[in-house]
Amino acid sequence: MQVFKAYYKILKSQLTAVLIYVALFLMLTILFTGNLKDNSNQFETKKVPVMVINEDGQNGLLDSFLSYLEEYVVYVEPKAGADAIKDALYYREVSYIITIPKGFSDSFYENGEINLTKQAAPDSMEAITIDQAIDNYFNIARVYQGHLPETTAEEISSYVQANLKEQTRVHLYGEQKDSVSAGHSFNRFYYNYLGYIIVAAFITSVSTIMFSFHGLDIRRRHFASPITERNLNGQLILANMIFVIFYLVIFIVAGYALNKYRAVNTNTLLFWLNAFTFALVTLSISYLIGISVKSKKAISALSTAVSLGIAFLSGMFVPQEFLGAPVLKVASFTPAYWFVKANGAIETLTTSSWSEISKIASFMAIQLGFAAAIISIALVVSKRKRQQIS
Amino acid sequence: MSIQLYITRLKCLVRNKEAMFWCYLFPILLASCFFFAFNNLWKIEYFDTLPIAYVSEGEESESFEQVLEAAETSEGVKMFDIAYCDEVVAKQLLEKGDIEAYIVGSTKPELYVKGSGLNETIIKSYLDTYRQMSVTVTTILKSNPNAIEEGLIDDVMQHDTYIEAVKDDKKPAELLVYFYALLAFSCIFAANWGLDEVVNIQANLSGRGARVSVSSIPKMKLFLCNILAAFTAHFGSLILLFFYMYFIIKVDFGNNLLYLFAVCMVGSFAGLGMGAFIGVWVKKKAEVKEAILTIATLGGAFLSGMMMPDIKYMVATKFPLLSYINPVNLLTDSMYSLYYYDTYERYYTNTLLLGVIAIIFGILAIVGIRRKNYASI
Known part of the structure; x- marks a missing residue:
């Protein structure tokens, strides 16, 4: 088992890099899941710090509007001076500034043109929610105002608030228990991110090892040794497999331990199986890279570029439904796309009916297809290399 | 040198x-x-029509169906592709993933979904708006029965914007x-x-x-x-x-x-x-x-x-x-x-x-x- 041992000797030299990925990933996971609310199923609106600059003075309409908005925001004491206001936004004391210009209320009653103005931090996702809340309020108020002109601002406000409480009842199909589905969503998030780590870590480690084994002199030395080619490859495959399984087991155990809603059920098993499938594909990619590159330095470049590229495009970082159709088209030519898709399907899997599981199985089969294709390319490359003279 | x-x-x-x-x-x-x-995170341009199913449950539902059929995004893309069927079929379609969700009932429509992604949220917020507006209409009609002739429905359908970015030529750039x-x-x-x-x-x-x-x-x-x-x-x-x-x-x-x-x-x-x-x-x-x-x-x-x-x-x-x-x-x-x-x-x-x-x-x-x-x- 000399080859097998040599594999792990080389792996040792890459261990720091591999362990850094493990540590980084686990740290980030703990950080992110620490932020997740306990009842992650119930969507809770985070209150946004907002500054209101009221140039229009107090009146019934504005008072009731501001008290309505309190459901969505926390008010921050307004500052004097344009610079102080911008500073507040810049240092993120507030994420949203509403200015109520002079004459807004009068204009509202007369269907005039004056609108509220806003300044929002450029990366504030909450801004959209606030925009909607404001528009909803004034749209409903406008209708009441138009057709029940004699009602007071307070009455309108109470109507509006009662109206906005009207919510559609949503039934989650399959009526999963909250804790079960929370466990699944954690797993989906966890394994999607894990995909990135697998790609980055495997290319760094496995490619480097394969590169070492495919140096011209090393290969010549191998030919001269009594170990057959089949034996050599067998040992390499075995070493690779053990590495993959060991690496995955670390993450599966960590993922299980970190999951507040841990449970072993069909879905969890499928998540594990899918991660294993993807690890196999990544292994084949790493092998191909390892035997095709010309220098070790290229491996670290490729590892970063390929892992980040794949993770961004295939929806490991940003959910697939947020990606544009053209991006997804391109992404579907990468195995990672099917890995992420399978994770999504596993999360929503509620019954163990064959039709649903077969869909997930087909996603995994596509990944294996990729692995087979990549391995065949690798075999061609390796054949070429064997015939190479210098 | x-x-x-x-x-x-x-x-x-x-x-x-x-x-x-x-x-x-x-x-x-x-x-x-x-x-x-x-x-794409901040854009809705790439909106695709969502396949849904509608189960009327024998209620009078024509007007609601019309509203669903007429729903469009601001870019003019049709929002829903609706299949009319009974609940058993709808459930099967949902299970197979052929539809995103199905809606039951018309006065107080209820939504059946499989997950809680973006598409589900879009459908829900659309239904919410519908319900809120229909409450508005009912409340107003109670006190002012002539409101329909005064153009109530058009008013309800109209969606105005009341807030705009400060005019300093800076588009929001997330x-x-x-x-x-x-x-x-x-x-x-x-x-x-x-x-x-x-x-x-x-x-x-x-x-x-x-x-x-x-x-x-x-x-x-x-x-x-x-x-x-x-x-x-x-x-x-x-x-x-x-x-x-x-x-x-x-x-x-x-x-x-x-x-x-x-x-x-x-x-x-x-x-x-x-x-x-x-x-x-x-x-x-x-x-x-x-x-x-x-x-x-x-x-x-x-x-x-x-x-x-x-x-x-x-x-x-x-x-x-x-x-x-x-x-x-x-x-x-x-x-x-x-x-x-x-x-x-x-x-x-x-x-x-x-x-x-x-x-x-x-x-x-x-x-x-x-x-x-x-x-x-």
Whole structure:
């Protein structure tokens, strides 16, 4: 088992890099899941710090509007001076500034043109929610105002608030228990991110090892040794497999331990199986890279570029439904796309009916297809290399 | 002679494939990733009609069906593709994934979904609006039965916008922060090149350094030529990145392009200075130096809020001094201030401070480099 041992000797030299990925990933996971609310199923609106600059003075309409908005925001004491206001936004004391210009209320009653103005931090996702809340309020108020002109601002406000409480009842199909589905969503998030780590870590480690084994002199030395080619490859495959399984087991155990809603059920098993499938594909990619590159330095470049590229495009970082159709088209030519898709399907899997599981199985089969294709390319490359003279 | 030195060094740098990849290609790759992955987050242009099913449950539902059929996005894309069926079939369709959701009932429609993604949220908020509006109509009709003739329905259907962005020609640019961060990080990445320059010139750090030390060229002259070459090559990467972002993926940097270039230039120098400083003064193995450099740049980036925006504000309020000596923070601050402020006061402060830091690093590096003699090495 000399080859097998040599594999792990080389792996040792890459261990720091591999362990850094493990540590980084686990740290980030703990950080992110620490932020997740306990009842992650119930969507809770985070209150946004907002500054209101009221140039229009107090009146019934504005008072009731501001008290309505309190459901969505926390008010921050307004500052004097344009610079102080911008500073507040810049240092993120507030994420949203509403200015109520002079004459807004009068204009509202007369269907005039004056609108509220806003300044929002450029990366504030909450801004959209606030925009909607404001528009909803004034749209409903406008209708009441138009057709029940004699009602007071307070009455309108109470109507509006009662109206906005009207919510559609949503039934989650399959009526999963909250804790079960929370466990699944954690797993989906966890394994999607894990995909990135697998790609980055495997290319760094496995490619480097394969590169070492495919140096011209090393290969010549191998030919001269009594170990057959089949034996050599067998040992390499075995070493690779053990590495993959060991690496995955670390993450599966960590993922299980970190999951507040841990449970072993069909879905969890499928998540594990899918991660294993993807690890196999990544292994084949790493092998191909390892035997095709010309220098070790290229491996670290490729590892970063390929892992980040794949993770961004295939929806490991940003959910697939947020990606544009053209991006997804391109992404579907990468195995990672099917890995992420399978994770999504596993999360929503509620019954163990064959039709649903077969869909997930087909996603995994596509990944294996990729692995087979990549391995065949690798075999061609390796054949070429064997015939190479210098 | 100086020109010859400069050109030779430039050739050396450009032929270093690895450095060229990290400096020229990698930022562009990241910019493309940001663009492809995040660009849609704030847009609804790519909306696809959602397949849903409707189960009327025997209620009078014609008007509700009409509303569903007529639903369109503001771009005129039909919102729903509706299949009419009974609940058993709807359930099967949902299970197979042929539809996103199904709706039951018409006066108080209820929604059946499989998960809680974006599409489900869209359908729900559409139904919410419908319910809210129908309550509005009922309430008004109670007190004012003639409201329908007064155009109540049209009024309800009309959706006005009551809030608009401040009119200062700045479109909301959610992605801009990411691109600024990328640009800032590319600037500070020059540190690796600065480190290289020092290693290449110091007799105790590399063979090449020993060789050039015995040549007749004054060391300062060589160092300045080399740093200038490194700056040229590095600034080239910034310009390429900038052009890529500006012309190919069309990032809107506003009207402050010259200011942006200026701060990039200062940032590139600061990066080179930082690398050179670490290269001279950290008397350890090359790997250790590189590790320290990586920690310094990544740590700086972390403290400037590139990984978690909240960190930046924490540092700014709790340890203000730290935010003024962290070159990455000064870089991002000058860039953000171009976006946030109409005046350039804050931009000048930050850029000036960055320049001062670059000069301090430069002087310290030169102090460490000069007057080193070895009898034997």
